[in-house]
Amino acid sequence: MKDTLLRFNDGLYMTCIWVAGLSVATMSLIIPWGIFARYVLGSGSSWPEPVSILLMVVFTFIGAAASYRAGAHMAVNMLTDRLPPNLKQAASLLVQVLMALICLFMAIWGAKLCATTWNQFVASLPSLRVGLTYAPIPIGGVLTLIFVLEKLLLGDQSHRRVVQFDLVEENEGAA
Template identity: 75%
Template sequence: MRSTLLQFNDRLYMACIWVAGLAVLTMTLIIPWGIFARYVLGTGSSWPEPTAILLMVVFTFIGAAASYRAGAHMAVAMVTDRMPPPLKASAAILVQLLMAVICLFMTIKGYSLCKATWGQYMSAMPTLRVGLTYAPIPLGGLLTLVFVLEKLFLGDQSNRRVVRFDLVEENEGAA
C-alpha cells in the first residue's frame, strides 16, 4: 500500500513539475510575441499579457505544491533548530498540521471563489470565465494537501529518489 501511494504521489509530483515548467515555457514564448507585435508590427495584441499573468498563477500554485514535496520551499528554522529533539519532533508535526489547515482553507475558499465568479468573463479574453482563472488556487491547495498528508503519514520524501516509470517498467517486462 505504501509503495502504491508513493508511486501515485511520484507521478503527481512529476505532473506538477511538468505543468509548472510548461507554464513558464509558454510565458517565455508569449511575452516576446506581445513585444514584437506592439513595437515591430505596430499592432498590440490584447491577449499576451493576461495570458502570461494566468500562466504565472498556474506556475505559482502548482509549482508551490511540487516545491513543498521536494523540500525546496522557504522555511525559517532558526527557533526549531535550537529545540531539543523531542520538542523539535512535536514542532514538525504542528507545522504539518498547520500546513494542512492552510491547504484546506485554500481548497475550500478557492473553490467558493471559482464558483462565485463562474458566471463572469474576463474583459481582455471574453471567452474565458473568471472562475476558471481562479482554479489554480483550490487545485494547488489540494495538491499541497496531498503532499502534506504524505509527509505526515509516510515521512519526508524530499531526499528519496523519484522512480521513473516510463522505460523501467518496459525493461523489467522484457527481462
C-alpha cells in the same frame, strides 16, 4: 499499499513539475510575442498579458505544491534547529497541521471563489471565465494537501528518488 501511494504521489509530483515548467516556458514565449507585436508590428495584441498572468498563477500554485514535496519551500529553521529532538518533532508536527489547515482553506475558499465568479468573463479574453482563472488556487491547495498528508503519514519524501514510469524499467524487471 505504501509503495502504490508513493508511486501515485511521484506521478502527481512529476505532473506538477511538468505543468509548472510548461507554464513558465509558454509564458517566456508569449511575452516576447506581445513586445514584438506592439513595437515591431505597431499593433499590440490584447491576449499576451492576461494569458501570461494566468500562466504565472498556474506556475505559482502548482509549482508550490511540487516545491513543498521536494522540500524546496521557504522555511525558517533558526529556532527549531536549536530545539531538543522531542520539541523539534513536536514543532514539525505543528507545522504540518498548520499547512494542512492552510491547504484546506485554499481548497474550500478557492472553490467558492471559482463558483462565485464563474459567470463573469475576463474583459481582454471574452471567452475565458473568471472562475476558471482562479482554479489554480483550489487545485494547488488540494495538491499541496496531498503532499502534506504524505509527509505526515509516510514521512519526508524530499530525499527519496522519484520513481520514473518508463518502459526501460519494466523491460529490465522482466529480464
